[in-house]
Amino acid sequence: xxxxxxxxxxxxxxxxxxxxxxxxxxxxxxxxxxxxxxxxxxxxxxxxxxxxxxxxxxxxxxxxxxxxxxxxxxxxxxxxxxxxxxxxxxxxxxxxxxxxxxxxxxxxxxxxxxxxxxxxxxxxxxxxxxxxxxxxxxxxxxxxxxxxxxxxxx
Numbered sequence: 756x757x758x759x760x761x762x763x764x765x766x767x768x769x770x771x772x773x774x775x776x777x778x779x780x781x782x783x784x785x786x787x788x789x790x791x792x793x794x795x796x797x798x799x800x801x802x803x804x805x806x807x808x809x810x811x812x813x814x815x816x817x818x819x820x821x822x823x824x825x826x827x828x829x830x831x832x833x834x835x836x837x838x839x840x841x842x843x844x845x846x847x848x849x850x851x852x853x854x855x856x857x858x859x860x861x862x863x864x865x866x867x868x869x870x871x872x873x874x875x876x877x878x879x880x881x882x883x884x885x886x887x888x889x890x891x892x893x894x895x896x897x898x899x900x901x902x903x904x905x906x907x908x909x
Contacts, residue, residue, distance in 0.1 A: 780797075780798060780906055780907065780908055780909075781795070781796070781797050781798075781906065781907050781908075781909070782794075782795065782796040782797075782877075782878060782904030782905060782906040782907070783795050783796075783904055783905060783907065784877070784902055784903045784904035784905055785902050785903065786808050786810060786900045786901070786902035787900065787901055787902060788898065788899045788900035788901060788902075789812050789813075789814050789821070789898040789899055789900065790808060790809070790810030790811055790812045790820075790821035790822075790823075790898075790900075791810045791811055791812075791813070791900075792808060792809050792810015792811055792821075793808065793809050793810060794806070794807070794808045794900075794902050794904055795807045795808075795904075796827075796878075796904055802828060802829045802830075802831070803826070803827065803828060803829070804826075804827045804829070804843075805824070805825070805826055805827070806823075806824070806825045806826075806827055806845070806847070806865075807822075807823070807824050807825075808821075808822070808823050808900070809821075809822050812851065816853060816856055818853060818854055819851060819852050819853035819854040819856075820851070820852040821849070821850070821851050821852075822849070822850045822851075823847055823848065823849045823850070823863060823884070823898070824847050824848050825845045825846065825847030825863070825865050825884075826845050826846060826847060827843045827844070827845035827865070828843060828844055828845055829841050829842070829843045829869070830842045830843070830844075834868070838870060838871075838872075838873075839870065839871040839873070840868060840869070840870055841868070841869040841870075841871070842866070842867075842868055842869075843865075843866065843867055843868075843869055843882075844864070844865065844866040844867075845864070845865050845866075846862065846863065846864050846865070847862070847863055847865065848860075848861075848862060848863070849861045849862065849863045849884075849886050849888075849898070857891045858890075858891075859888055859890065859891070860888075860889055860890040861886045861887050861888040861889050861890070861896070862886070862887050862889065863884045863885065863886035863887070863898065864884060864885055864886075865882055865883070865884040866882065866883060866884075867880055867881055867882030867883065868880065868881055868882075876905060876906040876907075877903055877904065877905050877906065878903065878904050878906070879901075879902075879903045880900075880901065880902055880903070880904075881900070881901045882899065882900050882901075883897065883898070883899050884897070884898040884899070884900075885897050885898075886898055
């Protein structure tokens with residue numbers, strides 16, 4: 756059922772015929788890692804964004820539906836390169852709904868690197884996120900992800 760909901764969200768997102776591409780606004784794509792699924796990023800300013808991922812985690816006791824929501828800060832000129840490489844960091848919330856275990860809630864920090872290929876309305880990213888699980892018991896977890904998003908203009 757959880758995978759069906761994720762697939763329906765993906766289908767509805769990509770069915771809009773009035774969407775044109777642009778560099779920064781709203782990006783949607785896929786993330787592979789922990790969780791693997793849909794990744795959405797909305798830029799609130801030139802250097803800040805909100806990031807949401809909904810997917811399935813296949814790792815350990817936490818295997819099941821995973822959701823995280825982060826507020827991100829971007830540092831544009833930290834990596835000197837001819838390519839557009841941006842370092843980002845932020846904080847957020849993490850929710851897990853494991854298949855055979857109690858639901859999990861926690862907070863997370865995230866850091867990563869973002870690459871914008873020239874003349875394409877996409878990004879490619881890699882990130883790591885230590886998470887402090889608060890409920891049902893306290894512990895430290897780590898998440899990771901690589902992915903790509905296509906940017907739309909409404």
